Amino acid sequence: MTDYVTALQEAIRFMRKHDRFLIVTHVNPDGDTTSAALACALLLEDLGKSYCIVNEGETPEKFSFLPRFSSIKDLSKDIFTETFSHVIAVDAADYKRMGDVPRLFADDVNILNIDHHPTNDLFGQINVVRADAAATVEIMFELLKAGEFTLNEQLAACIYTGLLTDTGGFRYANTSPNVLKIASELLGYGIKPGELAERCLEEITLAHILLLRRALQTLKITHRKLTASLQVTRDDMREAGASGEDTSGLVNYCRNIEGVEIGVFFHETGENQIKVSFRSRASADVAQIAKELGGGGHARAAGCTIVGSLAEAEAIVFEKISEALGVQADE
Numbered sequence: 603m604t605d606y607v608t609a610l611q612e613a614i615r616f617m618r619k620h621d622r623f624l625i626v627t628h629v630n631p632d633g634d635t636t637s638a639a640l641a642c643a644l645l646l647e648d649l650g651k652s653y654c655i656v657n658e659g660e661t662p663e664k665f666s667f668l669p670r671f672s673s674i675k676d677l678s679k680d681i682f683t684e685t686f687s688h689v690i691a692v693d694a695a696d697y698k699r700m701g702d703v704p705r706l707f708a709d710d711v712n713i714l715n716i717d718h719h720p721t722n723d724l725f726g727q728i729n730v731v732r733a734d735a736a737a738t739v740e741i742m743f744e745l746l747k748a749g750e751f752t753l754n755e756q757l758a759a760c761i762y763t764g765l766l767t768d769t770g771g772f773r774y775a776n777t778s779p780n781v782l783k784i785a786s787e788l789l790g791y792g793i794k795p796g797e798l799a800e801r802c803l804e805e806i807t808l809a810h811i812l813l814l815r816r817a818l819q820t821l822k823i824t825h826r827k828l829t830a831s832l833q834v835t836r837d838d839m840r841e842a843g844a845s846g847e848d849t850s851g852l853v854n855y856c857r858n859i860e861g862v863e864i865g866v867f868f869h870e871t872g873e874n875q876i877k878v879s880f881r882s883r884a885s886a887d888v889a890q891i892a893k894e895l896g897g898g899g900h901a902r903a904a905g906c907t908i909v910g911s912l913a914e915a916e917a918i919v920f921e922k923i924s925e926a927l928g929v930q931a932d933e
């Protein structure tokens with residue numbers, strides 16, 4: 603058996619053996635981590651186990667159609683009276699990605715780490731990590747098969763949603779034969795692909811558009827037109843009535859410009875705190891750039907947080923991009 607198949611078996615043993623679990627999604631949760639957590643919850647229910655799903659903050663309302671969504675807790679708002687010895691982390695590339703949630707961990711904690719990020723540092727006691735999986739839900743599907751769980755419409759909706767969001771609607775380079783094979787099987791369980799795509803990918807909030815209007819005023823084309831970037835300040839967020847969720851997708855406008863290799867989005871999330879999102883088109887490894895700045899991700903999509911002003915963050919990021927592309931920012 604390969605290490606991966608062995609790890610899947612260990613994960614199933616872990617879920618069968620213990621009774622109560624903490625399922626953790628990553629900070630700024632997306633469709634994949636949320637869907638993977640809910641799929642995990644459904645599998646645990648199937649085994650007669652109890653669980654608590656926690657994110658360090660809010661989980662986007664747009665995923666509220668998913669089964670058990672209302673059971674996801676917000677560490678910053680909800681009250682917790684217990685600690686957990688058995689933790690399942692989904693779609694978190696490293697320990698830091700769980701944010702403040704580890705404060706709920708017991709001293710004797712055992713972590714099952716299920717993830718598909720190439721930058722995953724194997725922080726669990728059990729690590730089910732496959733970097734060539736398109737999404738963590740793809741691994742959840744393999745776990746479900748390996749454990750001989752029964753697939754149903756609710757599980758199918760979770761897994762399909764994670765695939766849909768992490769492949770950008772089956773468009774990104776990670777859309778493998780396996781992804782489409784799984785999607786095809788899931789459609790046999792009565793889920794509605796048009797409705798799911800509408801909810802996850804098409805529908806945008808008014809705040810998002812108002813924020814885009816402001817962000818576009820900051821558009822910068824640098825590095826011989828190979829880089830495009832946008833910025834959003836806390837004032838922009840306030841005036842657009844936007845929450846963090848409304849910034850999602852803004853970075854794609856940069857990357858989508860003809861000829862641009864790297865798209866960058868700078869988001870001032872606090873005093874001297876800048877969240878930076880990267881997207882690349884074909885060759886630049888933005889995971890490497892993000893990792894050098896204390897973040898992580900995938901070759902085509904990555905992110906990090908920089909301490910400093912917007913201007914300082916821009917200078918640091920542009921320098922890293924110059925090194926990666928071999929082109930000065932002002933050329």
Ligand SMILES: [Mn+2]
Pocket residue numbers: 634635693718736737738768
């Ligand atoms: Mn993912």
